[in-house]
Amino acid sequence: MTRLVLGPFNRVEGDLEVTLDVVDGRVARAQVNAPLYRGFERMLEGRDPRDALVITPRICGICSISQSAAAARALGDAMGLSPTPQGAAMAALIHAAENVADHLTHFHLFFLPDFARPDYAGRPWHGRAVERFTAMEGSAQRAAVAARAELLHVMGLLAGKWPHTLAIQPGGVTRAPGLREKARLQATLRAFRRYLENVVFGGALEDFAALETVVGLMAWGRGDVGLFLEIAADLGLDDLGRGSGRYLSYGAYALDTGPVFARGVWNGGPGVFDPAQIREDLSHAWMRGEVAHPFEGMTEPDEGMAAPGYSWCKAPRLAGLGYEVGALARQVVDGHPLARALAGGGVLARVAGRLLELARTQAVMEALVAGIVPGAGFMARGRLPRQGAGGGLVEAARGALGHWLRIENGRIAGYQIIAPTTWNFSPRDAAGVPGPLEAALEGVEVGASGLSVQHVVRSFDPCMVCTVH
Amino acid sequence: MTTLLWLQASGCGGCTMSLLCAESPGALEMLADAGIRLLWHPALSVETGAEARAILEDVATGRKCLDILCVEGAIARGPAGTGRFQMLSGTGQSLMHWAGRLAARARHVVAVGSCAAYGGVTAAGGNPTDAVGLQNDGAHAGGLLPADWRSGSGAPVINVAGCPTHPGWVTETLMLLAAGEVPALDGYARPRFFADHLVHHGCPKNEFYEYKASARELSEIGCMMENLGCIGTQAVGDCNIRPWNGEGSCTRGGYPCINCTAPQFEDPAHAFVDTPKIAGIPVGLPTDMPKAWFMALASLSKAATPVRIDANAHADRVVVPPTLRKPR
Numbered sequence: 084m085t086r087l088v089l090g091p092f093n094r095v096e097g098d099l100e101v102t103l104d105v106v107d108g109r110v111a112r113a114q115v116n117a118p119l120y121r122g123f124e125r126m127l128e129g130r131d132p133r134d135a136l137v138i139t140p141r142i143c144g145i146c147s148i149s150q151s152a153a154a155a156r157a158l159g160d161a162m163g164l165s166p167t168p169q170g171a172a173m174a175a176l177i178h179a180a181e182n183v184a185d186h187l188t189h190f191h192l193f194f195l196p197d198f199a200r201p202d203y204a205g206r207p208w209h210g211r212a213v214e215r216f217t218a219m220e221g222s223a224q225r226a227a228v229a230a231r232a233e234l235l236h237v238m239g240l241l242a243g244k245w246p247h248t249l250a251i252q253p254g255g256v257t258r259a260p261g262l263r264e265k266a267r268l269q270a271t272l273r274a275f276r277r278y279l280e281n282v283v284f285g286g287a288l289e290d291f292a293a294l295e296t297v298v299g300l301m302a303w304g305r306g307d308v309g310l311f312l313e314i315a316a317d318l319g320l321d322d323l324g325r326g327s328g329r330y331l332s333y334g335a336y337a338l339d340t341g342p343v344f345a346r347g348v349w350n351g352g353p354g355v356f357d358p359a360q361i362r363e364d365l366s367h368a369w370m371r372g373e374v375a376h377p378f379e380g381m382t383e384p385d386e387g388m389a390a391p392g393y394s395w396c397k398a399p400r401l402a403g404l405g406y407e408v409g410a411l412a413r414q415v416v417d418g419h420p421l422a423r424a425l426a427g428g429g430v431l432a433r434v435a436g437r438l439l440e441l442a443r444t445q446a447v448m449e450a451l452v453a454g455i456v457p458g459a460g461f462m463a464r465g466r467l468p469r470q471g472a473g474g475g476l477v478e479a480a481r482g483a484l485g486h487w488l489r490i491e492n493g494r495i496a497g498y499q500i501i502a503p504t505t506w507n508f509s510p511r512d513a514a515g516v517p518g519p520l521e522a523a524l525e526g527v528e529v530g531a532s533g534l535s536v537q538h539v540v541r542s543f544d545p546c547m548v549c550t551v552h
Numbered sequence: 553m554t555t556l557l558w559l560q561a562s563g564c565g566g567c568t569m570s571l572l573c574a575e576s577p578g579a580l581e582m583l584a585d586a587g588i589r590l591l592w593h594p595a596l597s598v599e600t601g602a603e604a605r606a607i608l609e610d611v612a613t614g615r616k617c618l619d620i621l622c623v624e625g626a627i628a629r630g631p632a633g634t635g636r637f638q639m640l641s642g643t644g645q646s647l648m649h650w651a652g653r654l655a656a657r658a659r660h661v662v663a664v665g666s667c668a669a670y671g672g673v674t675a676a677g678g679n680p681t682d683a684v685g686l687q688n689d690g691a692h693a694g695g696l697l698p699a700d701w702r703s704g705s706g707a708p709v710i711n712v713a714g715c716p717t718h719p720g721w722v723t724e725t726l727m728l729l730a731a732g733e734v735p736a737l738d739g740y741a742r743p744r745f746f747a748d749h750l751v752h753h754g755c756p757k758n759e760f761y762e763y764k765a766s767a768r769e770l771s772e773i774g775c776m777m778e779n780l781g782c783i784g785t786q787a788v789g790d791c792n793i794r795p796w797n798g799e800g801s802c803t804r805g806g807y808p809c810i811n812c813t814a815p816q817f818e819d820p821a822h823a824f825v826d827t828p829k830i831a832g833i834p835v836g837l838p839t840d841m842p843k844a845w846f847m848a849l850a851s852l853s854k855a856a857t858p859v860r861i862d863a864n865a866h867a868d869r870v871v872v873p874p875t876l877r878k879p880r
Contacts, residue, residue, distance in 0.1 A: 089601045090642025093594045096565055100641030118639040121562055121628070126677025131823035137810060138818075141673040144566020144716060188572075196598045218598035219580050219590065228580055232573045232797075239797030243805020245573070246566040246716055247812075249825070250805045257770045257806030259868040271798075384680075386631035461868060462771035537600065548564050 097547025160473030170255020408482025411436025563625025774865025
């Protein structure tokens, strides 16, 4: 047996270390370590509850809006307050713009550069991959950075700036757009659609979103997406790093009419999600305390970093089981036929799930802008209770994000956060059951370059700063 | 050719995300055009694992020349001074250890963001990980590096503060350094090209401020100084002179400036969105404003508030337009 310690594991958000036990060239056991602890949950204790809207977005510079949205929902839950319909729609638009920008950042900046490596020289697609996907220099990279910066003008207009806005509040949003803003938002989204259709997909987004089968997907053949699919077919990325097939989504973009993408679980078939069934297991985390629901949970770091702990990350479980979360999970739970066809898959399924969501979310953003009613109320008012509790469950780009808050004497008495990558990159639980990434890595052929492991890890689009917070 | 190494210490990575919002030209083109070569960046570079460790080791031992070290995020010193709350993965050493080794080799050291500069949000709420900035512990000089420390160029750590930093602040600092210019720094070692301005300068709520026509609740478009915790009249930054993400800023977004370019902004000793008051008078005064004059002018201007401004201040959009004047 050989032990490999992979780190610094870059082109992921934040700090990640992966330890592999390799037997006969294949991963026999994987351990995922989130090696950064900051203690956000502890920082919040004793503060005015509204401060969560300032502090929690700063957990993460790439999922900042998601953290805002979860905090606003948790406070709103404690207040018994819902945003106005137009306020909810603008919060959803801001949130969708971040998630779309994150999907693009992942695809081009984090995930694709590995295929431009010389290890793949000789593959029929390699020359094109070098030209398009080389880190920092590839033509697709630079186009993606430019398109992303322009898309984020949505933030300048509605959220002041990105990352780290205070625009999303329990009752809605702080800036009421008018007709002028509506026209400008439409211009920004039209430009982004042009980029997606001309460059990324090489075709109409509606055509991609209408794909129903994996065969149809693999025959797409256009744009950077087509080049990726060609690579995926050649390297067998569908079978690499397969997941459990269990998916969880809290439901994305809560409007007054319900979430845009459905809430639920998938385990070979659809199921109901019950938040009361969530527990965090600390057996292999450098954390003290017992298994608890996040309303009762605590964050007490074990400064001695004693075994069997091997990560600052806790292990969330739903009714005792680990779940994979993210764009693929959202689209599977939402019932999209292509996503359902990809369920249980590996690297290809996760990346294709993200691309599918990219195409679908553009239409969602356009509809939200078209629905802006200038003159409507964008903020509802409410008061914080002296005692209370609330949960805020949203979908970040990387999957299910939850905030659970307790208020005592008008102050934060407890604040627990479970981030998407806490689910995906969870360590083992007390029964020794590995987390989703650890399980997906088992059996992977490491090879001379180790690139297959890199592809599997990055296919989850981990956000390590959120993971431990 | 100027070499640049970027470390992500104990922070959120948001200053890199903000940097990628640079426009005209974009961040990657700007660096290349200025002759800046990234030796390694944790979010952008292809090198990973052993390849990345080799680059870091080459720089730390002086085999590779380092012109600019950018550090994003605070330095976690805990637990008990070991730095083990942030291990640089794959190296068995703390990020604190690496930051010290690499800073010693750099011609210039740039703290990108308020965490790297002063500790920032990573040091909030009792500072659970004993985090500090590179050369500041909050407002106190001396952090990971002592107060009298100087980089190879003879300059202290350059604090491009902000939470996050504006992409222009970072790119312009790097372009100046690449061109051989160390920007002039203020008393907290922030480049004066942005720190000589106040967030108040160019704030679209200035007319409301002039009359103390104040928003009472978030989403009202009046001035947020009196009730909603805005300290744009004290905070440094050209946020309202050059916009963010197209045409934004915090106050343009309808929420208060929380002074994120300043040391210790993370713990204001009151809720961020409340203005502390004594006998109904806001405690914090605009920078360089004598208190007696502020009180006198504020009461006078409040009494003189035009109906239009008073009505608009308490609405979520302009409800009363300016009166038209006919040309003579």
